[in-house]
Amino acid sequence: MEYKFDLEKNEVLLKEFKAFLSEIKKNNGALMPALQKAQELFNYLPKEVLKLISDELNIPLAEIYGVATFYSQFSFIPKGENQINVCLGTACYVKGAQSILEEFEKELGIKQGETTSDLKFSIGQARCLGDCSKAPVVMINSDIFPLVKKKDVKKILDNYR
Numbered sequence: 305m306e307y308k309f310d311l312e313k314n315e316v317l318l319k320e321f322k323a324f325l326s327e328i329k330k331n332n333g334a335l336m337p338a339l340q341k342a343q344e345l346f347n348y349l350p351k352e353v354l355k356l357i358s359d360e361l362n363i364p365l366a367e368i369y370g371v372a373t374f375y376s377q378f379s380f381i382p383k384g385e386n387q388i389n390v391c392l393g394t395a396c397y398v399k400g401a402q403s404i405l406e407e408f409e410k411e412l413g414i415k416q417g418e419t420t421s422d423l424k425f426s427i428g429q430a431r432c433l434g435d436c437s438k439a440p441v442v443m444i445n446s447d448i449f450p451l452v453k454k455k456d457v458k459k460i461l462d463n464y465r
């Protein structure tokens with residue numbers, strides 16, 4: 305899936321990032337700090353930012369992708385405005401959490417670990433949200449939804465659309 309990086313909205317962060325790059329560009333091994341800083345500032349590695357790193361540090365883009373894909377701390381997918389975490393801990397799992405997760409995936413047209421192209425929603429999973437007696441449990445941002453049924457999913461999402 306292709307995500308549009310909003311250059312205008314990120315203008316201030318890009319300025320800060322460019323200043324950081326010119327500070328470190330003379331150092332050996334500047335690539336890792338550059339990638340870490342980009343991840344920290346933008347929450348993922350947009351291709352526009354990787355191209356900027358390539359131009360500023362004089363490192364081929366392919367080499368940058370090679371390094372960035374090797375380390376799990378880097379992500380190529382932005383986080384959505386709303387983070388959905390479906391609990392797949394034991395109590396929730398036995399109460400059908402997997403089918404709840406699949407319903408969210410179906411409803412949003414993305415898989416777990418992905419973000420919708422309008423950057424509205426990301427789907428993830430949790431390993432126990434500490435409310436096992438109300439399984440299956442879903443958390444969206446900091447809101448907890450207990451005893452979720454498949455038929456509730458659309459209604460829950462409508463609160464955030």
Ligand code: FES
Binds near residue numbers: 391393434435440441
């Ligand atoms: S296993 Fe889901 S809340 Fe504990």
